[in-house]
Amino acid sequence: MASFKSVRDLLLIGFDEGLLDEEEFLLLQDIPLMSCDGIGNQVFDQVIPQSVMQLIFVVNKIYQALEKGNEVRAVFLDISKAFDKVWHKGLLTKLKSIGINGPLLQWFENYLTERYQRVTIEGMSSDWARIEAGVPQGSVVGPLLFLIYINNIADNVSSTCFLFADDSLLLDEVILQIDTANKLNNDLDSISMWADRWLVTMSEC
DSSP states (O other), rough: OOSSSOEEEEEEEEOOOSSHHHHHHHHHTTTTTSSSSGGGGGGGGSSSSHHHHHHHHHHHHHHHHHHOOOEEEEEEEOOOTTTGGBBHHHHHHHHHHHHOHHHHHHHHHHHSSSEEOEEEEEEOOOEEEEEBBOOTTOSHHHHHHHHHHHHHTTTTTOOOEEEETEEEEEEEESSHHHHHHHHHHHHHHHHHHHHHHHOBBBOOO
């Protein structure tokens, strides 16, 4: 029998996404996403040149440290089932915090809530289950909503942070090994607390 690890609502969008007009989408794109060093809108991994720029920033930071004869410590993080785990209530809270309110906020609440899914195999269907988390895959605004959700992941991080969609990178140039170790450990503790608060799970090695 086939195994289904993740069923994504690619097809059954409950209403017309076209209701989000061009002006509103441009408004969302103008939201400053500056949680990590220099990410801005470069966090969009769908736009190849901007992703390349992120990689250039990383390589350049490492190169500068090595040129000075210093080591660099790096921690790579990945959010498990990232787009499927966006907590709807938390996302709406974050939308409010960045100034999204009124009809546009109501649009997003209607868009995210009261979604249901079920699995059908060989004519047999499961019961309908309410979807409490996740942004619709294949949607226009899904990636942007995800970015808004994770944007403050590094608010209390002291090392240099880069975001690549659902992947994060912490970098620190080693001056004193004990200082770098303490800094990265504190940063990981901070991100762990952020993940617990916002119901996010990090992938294990």
